[in-house]
Amino acid sequence: MNTSDKLKIGKWILKYKYSYEKFNFMDFPWKIDGFRYEINEGDYINFIHDIEDSNINYDFIYIPENKVYAEHNGFQQHIIYEDKHKNLTWTLRKSSNKENILVYKINNKWDKWDLIYDATKTNGKYAFEYLHQIFSYSVLNYGGIVLHGVLMEHEGKGIIISAPSGTGKTTHARMWRDSENALIINGDRALCGKDDDSGKWTGYGMPWCGTSGEYINRKVPISAIVVLERDDENSIEKLEILDGFIHMLPNVTAPTWEEKLMNNAVDMLQDMVESIPVYKLKCRPDLDAVKVLKAEIDKL
Structure with missing residues (x-):
């Protein structure tokens, strides 16, 4: 039995087409309910994710010869190919034996993703988790950008806490939650776009949150972007626009190998840092760091 389901992620609508026998959203309601x-x-x-025929024999899958991107990450390889029409074949394979685990076909408009091969035996669960990167790239064509960072809300103000992994952004956000009743909308990724009504940059919840396990479906206008840096003392400074852009560019989820999407990302990030104050918070992992930042946020 073929069926479909619709998700609204931020202001973007994703329609799933799937075979009920192979994939059932009810298998993991905590992710999408x-x-x-x-x-x-x-x-x-905006987007169609078609997985109706995802278990076809891999021997019949056509893989273009033009490799545009390859990334090796421990046990897995992430390799993308492009055909003459700029459509992509997106593969995830094991590093040990080069065996494909997932294969997607993505059209050149980035609005239709076909899962044509799935060897994970997880009834679509693994494919759904993996989809976060394809979604993050695709929204760049439709007015959205995903930043690596915690998205939280405090007294109606959206705050993005951004830092390299292991720097303490999760610890800092949870201190805000525990001491200031802040709401963590996403513990790892900030989906941003301009609100259709107000025209203001807005942060949205989405069902992918890295290993944080923290996400809700909510939106909030973004009042501040904060870059964390470890230090022996707590201090804060507001960055100039160019410095804010430079600090945030590495935290943008965008394909460096795809010029159009990368340019879209750069344009949107530039607009964000011109519209939203960017702060650098040098800090220790203590409550005083929360107080230092809160004093600045309260002025906004």
Whole structure:
């Protein structure tokens, strides 16, 4: 039995087409229940994820010869190929024996993703988790950008806490939650776009949150972007626009090998740092660091 389901992630609508026997959203409701969406008349579907025929024999899958990107990450390889029409074949394979685990076909508009091969035997769960990167790249074509960082809300103000992994952004955000009743909307990724009504940069929840396990479906206008840096003393400075851009560029989720999407990301990040103050917080992992930052946020 073939069926479909709709998710609304931020202001973008994702329609899933799938075979019920192979894949069932109810297998992992904690990931998507808060994002289910009943499409209204006139709603525009941004993305279609088709996994109806995802178990076809790999021997019949055509892989283009033009390799545009390859990344080796421990036990897995992430390799992307492009055909003459700029459509992509996106593969995830084992490093040990080069065996493909997942294969996607992505059209050149980045609005239709076909999962054509899935050897994970997880009934779509692994493919859904892996989808975060494809989604993050695709929204760049449709007014969205994903930043590596915690998205939280305090007294109606959205705050993005960004830092390299292991620097303490999760610890800092949880101190805000525990001491200041801040709400963590996403513990690892900040999905951002301009609100259709206000025109202001807004942060949105999405069902991918790295290993943090913290996410909700909520939106909040972004009031500040904060770059964390470890130090023996707590201090804060507001960065100039160029410095803010330079500090945040490494935290953008964008394909360096795809010029158009990368340019879109750069343009949106530039608009964000011109519209939203960027702070550098040098800090220890203690509550005084929260107080130092809060004193600045309260001025906004």
